[in-house]
Every structure is written in C-alpha cells, then in structure tokens.
Amino acid sequence: MSAMRSTSRRDFLKKCLTGAAVLHTSGRMGLLAAAEQGAALAKSRVVIARDAMLRGVGTTVDSRRMLSLLDRAMQTFFDGDNPIETWKKLFRPGETVGLKVNALGGRGFSSNLQLVEAICERLQEAGIKANDIVVWDRDSDELEHTGFHVSTGGNRVQCFGTDRVDYEQELVTHGSIGSRLSKILTRRCNVLINVPVLKDHDGAGVTIALKNMYGVIHNPNKYHPNGCNPYIADLNMLPEIRTKMRLTICDATTASYEGGPGYKPEYSWKNNALIVSHDPVALDYTGWQIIERKRAEQGLKTLEGDGRAPHYIATAADAQHRLGTNDPKRIAVVEV
C-alpha cells in the first residue's frame, strides 16, 4: 500500500503511457520477446561447481576445499555474497533438516563424507541445531561401511538408517507406487536436502537425484522393471517427498559412466564437482548429459544405444508429473 501511495497520479499515467508506447511500437515482435523473456525467467537453474584441486595432490577430498566448493556452488545458485545467508534463505531455526544421502556404493562411492560435513557445518551456522540435522539412508550398517558415524543421541548431528526406526505401517500410493515410507521422512524431518551421487545404472540408465528417493521406501526392488519407468516419477510425486524437498546437492566428485550402480574403479572418474538445483529433473537431465559425454569420450555407446536411456526423466517432466523440466532450452546450466 505504501508503494502505491508513493506513486503520484502523474507518475502512474506516465508509466502507463510509456508501456502503451512500447507495445504500440514493438508490435508482435515485442510481445514475443516478452514471452521469451518470461520463459527465460522460468528456466530451471543448475549450477555445476568444479575444483580441479579438490583432492590436492592426494586421493582424499580436502575438507576445506570442499567447504569452499560448496560455498561457491550455493552462492552462485542463490546469487549471494555470503555463504551463511544463502543457507538462511532455505532453512529456519527449529526445522529438522534431513540429508538423504546415498550409502549403497560403500566407501568411496557413496555421498561424500566431506560434502556432508560441509553441509552440516553451514546448516549449523545458519541456525539449525546440530541434533536437528539427520543424515540418513536405508540402513545404518551401510552408512557405517561408507564411513559415516552412526549417532542417535546427544547434542550432535544425528546419523542413522531407517532400520533403526522402521517404515510406516500404512501404504502410500501414487500411480504405479504402493509403498511404506521411512519414518525418518514422515516423522523426523520437516525438510529435506537430497544428496545423491552421479552414477551409471544398469537398469535405469543413470541414478542421480530422482532415483535416490528409492531409499525412502520399503520395497524399491519392486520398481526396477522397464528402466524404473514410470516408478521413479510416480514415487517423487508423493506429497511427503515433494513438499519437504528443498534442494538437491549432487555429489559428483567421483562419478561413474558404466557398470553402475556398484563401484567399478575402471568405469569411474574423479569429476571433482558438485551439482546444485531446486529442480531434480533438470539436475538429472544435466547429470545424464555429463555421463553421456564421458561415455563418448571413452568410446562407449550412448545409453540409448545400450538400450537403457533414462526415460524416467522425461516421464518426471511430463504433464502428469511436472516435477521439473527436461527441456535443455529451459535449463540454465551455470558452470563455476
């Protein structure tokens, strides 16, 4: 209201006339340009942040460089100068933040420990209490094998698998999905950060953000036929996932282009990157293209040629799902 009051009648008329003049002079081209500008505004942003020296001269990721890489990715994504402020835009004190990691690949090929530590550090600096942060996946033993320290009490970051709390008894359904959800998702976390790994997958083609949600249900084995399509898209439609998901930070420090999802050193590479987006479909599409480029570089067939293109990404973007966009014209990839 105050803004309206500060605009005088004379200013208002002047602005209207200017607008009319622009429309009149530019005609149809002007409207198209405006429409394109609108479309441009609707683009899904995907930030790829790289650090060639992430591991220094060794093989382990350097914690300080990882924190710096994460800051660069987040500040670029949110157009911010202060790393803490970017996190404050996303999370409020009092919220319980779940970091859905991927611990299936064992040590060295699961969500990177230093990345998870960096996220936890920034969350706490943004005002989230340590014990309001839950690092989780399906199974506590898998988390421990990956290198996470399982922790379920005290005033520190919590880390455990659904095996410690069970799945809900009630089924949730959407389309092809009928599953029981992890109580960590339904009862423990208000909001989620998805922390998947960039990987090849023998059935689905690739496994990145959308497929990482297989770890929140009790029966993922039922959803692998037909390249996981439409199961992955249907699963991500569940309100418990859609409404809680705030951000995806994909660990692309070590990635695989063949032989996945298990770790095959001969088919993985040190990519030293993080991929950040609000749009899991755009992120998966972008990750898929990275894997395709690597396959081409290695002289391998495309995933389509190999009979396992990740069609679930298109399904996730279709009119029945609208989980994001897989249209490259509507994805703004920013590399830093």
Place this chain on the structure above:
Amino acid sequence: MSREFDAQEGIKVPADGAGGDGGPAVRGERSPFSCLLDRRSFLKCALASGAALGVCEFAQPLVAIPSWAGPQKQDDSRFTVEAKFYQKLQNQKIKCKLCPRECTVGDRERGYCGVRENRGGTYYSLVYSRVCAAHVDPLEKKPLFHYLPGTLAFSLATAGCNVNCKFCQNWDISQARPEQVPADYAPPKAIAELAKQYHCPTIAYTYSEPVVFSEYLMDAADAGHEAGVHSVVVSNGYMQEEALKTAYGKMDAVKIDLKAFTEAYYRDVVVGELKPVLDSLVTLRKMGKWTEIVYLVVPTLNDSDSEFRGLARWIKTNLGMDVPVHFTQFHPEYLLKNLPITPVPTLERAKAIADAEGLHYVYIGNVPGHPAQNTYCPKCHRMLVERVGFTASQMLIRKGSCPFCQQPIPGVWQA
C-alpha cells in the same frame, strides 16, 4: 519391523484366498516356536512385555526415535546361502534363473523379489531358514482338498515374493525385504522336528511365495522326508522349468494360484505373466505331481464368462478333468480396496461354467458352509467328503474310490 504377530491377526485374514492361503501365520501364544520357551523364559518375556507396555502403550512417540539395537536386528549371515539358480555375467552382474523375470542384478543390488542379493558377482538367498511366519493349519486351508483330508500342515513362510499382486492378503511379509520383518532361525531339521512334535504329517511352504525360498524349501523337504514328514507347496507357479523341476520335484503335492486367464490381468494386477504359469502346470502334470488350482475371482477384473470358460477348457485339454479347481472369494486388501467382496452368485456362475465344461472337481472357496466345499463323486454324485470351514467332518473315500459306486477318486488319500 513393528508388525505384531499375534493370534488375533491370524484370525482376521480371510480363510483361503489366493496370494496366500489364509493369512499370515502368527507368533506369540499359538506360535509353534513358542514351544522353544521354558517356563522361566516365558515368565521373563511376560515381565519384559508388561514393563514395555507400561512404558510405551500410552506414550506413542510423535517422532521416530532410533534404537541402538534396531528393531529385531537380525544376524544376516546365518540366513545367507548361495542361490542355486543363477548365471554369472560380466562386470560382477548375475542373471537370476529362478523365475521367468530373469532379473539382471548388479553388484550390491537385489532382484525383484527383494530376498536375493548380488555380492561381488555371487548371488545369495537371504532367507535360508529365516522363517517370518509359522503356524499349524489344516490342509483344507491351503486349500488342498484331495490331499490327506482332515490332517494338519506345519505351515511356514519367509519374506519376499516374485510378483506384486494388488490383492495380496499377506503383503506385509510378501512385499517386504527379509530384514524388515521379524524372523526366527529355523534350519530344515528343526522344521521337520517341529512338524512331528505338532503331529503334522506335512510341512506346507506357503503364505508369501515359496519360489523365492527354493533353496530352503528343498532342504526342508529332504529333512522332512528323512523324518517321515511330507511337503506341499502353495505357489504362484511363476518359475523357470529347471527350478520348478528341481525344487517342486521334492514336493508331495502342489497348489498353484492361477490368478486369471489373461495376460493383461497378469501384467496389470499381478505384475507377472500368464504363459509361464500355464507352462508350470503342464510340467507339474508331466511330473505326476498332485496339483490343485485356485482361481481368486476378483469382481470386474477376472470374472467374465468367457474367462471362466477359457480357463476350464484349457484345464480339461492340458491337465485333464480330474484336477481340482477352487474358485475363491476375493476380499479387499492391499492395493485393491476399492472393489467389493466377490458375490457368491459370481462364484456359483464360475463353478457352473467349469462343471458344464466337464471338470469333475470344482469347488467354491472362502464361503464357509457352501455345499460346493464338499467333494462329490462325479459318477453317482454322492457326497464323499464333507467340509465345515477348514474341517473335513466326514470322509467316506475308501482306498481311493467312491464307496457307493467304486468310481476312483484321484488324490493323495493316505500318507
């Protein structure tokens, strides 16, 4: 994990539907495993339960509080054996040869059934001796009507299934991974001993889907036979021929859930295929296994006259007129809660069509007291076996024949 196994739960499940034969078994006061407790242990458990009730019953946690021990955390290694039916592929992948799905499974992944896992290029069953449900049932509950009527079966299951029927009564064990349901360690010899202890001439592999615990079933059947105990299996028949011959070759009788007579139903409702199941029935016939068929009639989905007729004709042509067929009543469960219970006239229509096609033993199931639960002589039409619920209240067959007209009645009538 927190599924409560008690007698009440066993009672609420319909008696003899497809996708299970009457509900998951129970643990607790009527569990066969409870015999393993002595008085001291029982009192200890009772006190512990009482204490737990005092603390927890009125204080449901709003959030998920993790426990250090984990709910029923099980020692995985004691239940793990190398699978029998699979093929090794490149890159540490395997191809499962147990069922027609032929899952190609990468390292650290599981097959569709959820109970078999690839570990470094070797495929393992995770459910060997991992019994999540056990109970003493009448054979009529399976249902097997032409197999030792009036006797008991020591019935057991592990977690897992190789299909995903939308009407499954036992989905909480069949669609779960083994680590998600409480289980007891029950090696084959222990099962044979328990069967004898409970005066069961037969062990029944049932409730979930025995295809997925074939290795265990085979060894338990061997242990049973050594101890003079028979074995029967209640299965969907969705299995590869070699595995079927090897595993079910050890059975004394087989009940197959033929869930429909169209591929569309198998694809959409069962998440499987019809053809391999029909092939299994023919193979079992060639093997000379006593086989009965259950057809769960689901309103609007598989209850057309043409389907009943097609089914009856196929059975008559490929298996013969003497194969018992049970048309059973559907109850809304799992992912098919939107459909009503099958009307009894629909079941009677199915039976009338199958009778008219010339099948000799057509039954109606899940309808207690219905006259079509009894066995009648196909020649003189006198009643030979009267059944009330799961009890064979009258058994007149003598030496495999009708006592009135001497018509042979096929089946396994004596142990």
